[in-house]
Amino acid sequence: KKGCKPTEKEVEEHMALHIPYRNWCSFCVKGKTDSKGHVKRKDDEESEVPVISVDYTYMKDKQRDSEEKGMPIMVVKDRGTKVIKARVVPAKGDDGYAVRTLKGIIESLGYKKVMLKSDHEPAIKSLKEKVKNEVSVEICMEESPAYDSRSNGEIENAIRTVQGQIRAVKNGLESRYKSRIEDSHQVIPWIIAHSSDTINRFAKGEDGRT
Numbered sequence: 001k002k003g004c005k006p007t008e009k010e011v012e013e014h015m016a017l018h019i020p021y022r023n024w025c026s027f028c029v030k031g032k033t034d035s036k037g038h039v040k041r042k043d044d045e046e047s048e049v050p051v052i053s054v055d056y057t058y059m060k061d062k063q064r065d066s067e068e069k070g071m072p073i074m075v076v077k078d079r080g081t082k083v084i085k086a087r088v089v090p091a092k093g094d095d096g097y098a099v100r101t102l103k104g105i106i107e108s109l110g111y112k113k114v115m116l117k118s119d120h121e122p123a124i125k126s127l128k129e130k131v132k133n134e135v136s137v138e139i140c141m142e143e144s145p146a147y148d149s150r151s152n153g154e155i156e157n158a159i160r161t162v163q164g165q166i167r168a169v170k171n172g173l174e175s176r177y178k179s180r181i182e183d184s185h186q187v188i189p190w191i192i193a194h195s196s197d198t199i200n201r202f203a204k205g206e207d208g209r210t
Contacts, residue, residue, distance in 0.1 A: 006022070006024055011025075015172055015176075017198050017202055018031075018165065018168040018169055018172060018198075019165070019198055019199065019202040019203050020202075020203065025168075026171075027167075027168045027169075027171040027172045027175070028168050030167065030168075030171060031164050031165070031166070031167030031168035031170075031171055032164035032165070032167070032168055049113055049114060049115045049140060050078065050079065050080045050109070050111045050113075050114045050115065051078075051079040051080070051114070051115045051117055051142075051154075052076060052077070052078050052079070052106060052109070052114050052115070052116055052117065053076070053077045053079070053117045053118065053152075053154050053155035053158070054074065054075070054076045054077075054102065054116065054117070054118050054124065054127075054128070054155065055074075055075055055118060055119065055124065055152070055155045055156070055159060056072045056073065056074060056075070056092055056121075056123070056124065057072070057073050057075055057159045057162075057163065058070060058072060058073060059073070059163075059166070059183045059188070070183050070184060070188075071088050071089065071090060071091070072088075072089055072091070072092050073086055073087070073088055073089070073162075073192055074086070074087050074088075074089045074098060074101065074102065075155065075158055075159050075162055075196075076102065076105050076106075077154060077155050077158040078109055079154065081109065082200075083109065083200050084158045084161065084162060084196050084199055084200060085105050085196050085200075086162045086166075086192050086193065086195065086196035087101050087105075087189075087192065087193055087196075088188070088189040088192055088193075089101060092121075092123035092124070092127070093122075093123040093126045093127055094126045094127050094129070094130035095127075098127055099127065099130045099131055099134065102127065102131050103131050103134055103135045106131070106135055106137055106139075107135060107136060107137060111137055112137060112138060113137065113138040113139075113140070114137055114138070114139055114140070115139075115140045115141075115142050116128050116131075116132070116139050116140070116141055116142070117142040117143070117144065117152075117154075117155070118142075118143060118144070118152075118155075119143060119144050119152050120143050120144070125143065128141060129141075161199060161203075162192075162195055162196050162199065165195040165196070165198065165199055166191060166192055166195045169191050169194065169195050170188075170191055173187075173191070
């Protein structure tokens with residue numbers, strides 16, 4: 001009810017995952033208020049071949065030129081199951097660990113054939129080509145038109161959702177341990193993977209289902 005404060009038990013349970021969003025949680029408010037993104041396009045929702053989108057992001061969506069970005073985060077979104085995976089990789093492009101990670105994610109979804117979608121960035125295209133040659137799944141390639149953010153909105157929305165969850169979890173941990181967690185800290189890869197995994201397990205869509 002409006003004006004009701006959460007119980008101590010509700011606060012404790014929420015702090016474990018920060019899902020769903022709660023306006024009384026300062027970490028959710030700080031981390032997720034800008035996580036809303038593009039509206040889905042009808043043609044994006046209708047496809048005979050399962051569509052898997054992939055892109056890179058970093059811990060922060062905006063950074064100064066002099067600021068160290070750190071290792072990239074590979075974000076993968078399966079349109080059909082709505083599964084989102086976020087994993088830290090050593091480098092963009094056809095890095096061996098990144099290839100194995102994306103290959104494993106695609107194979108774990110159980111499809112025989114998929115459309116692997118991305119933008120035109122050379123690094124992501126190189127990664128896709130390498131995975132295509134090694135994965136046991138038949139892959140069709142698709143690149144979004146240059147400068148058309150709407151066509152790549154699906155993965156951009158996934159990135160915003162992941163970044164919001166990462167911020168909420170990280171801020172919550174910092175508050176509990178009364179210590180700042182630097183972006184280079186060894187727990188960061190776990191926070192990133194944990195954030196996407198909790199979204200998949202506990203977040204509910206517009207249909208009320210996970």
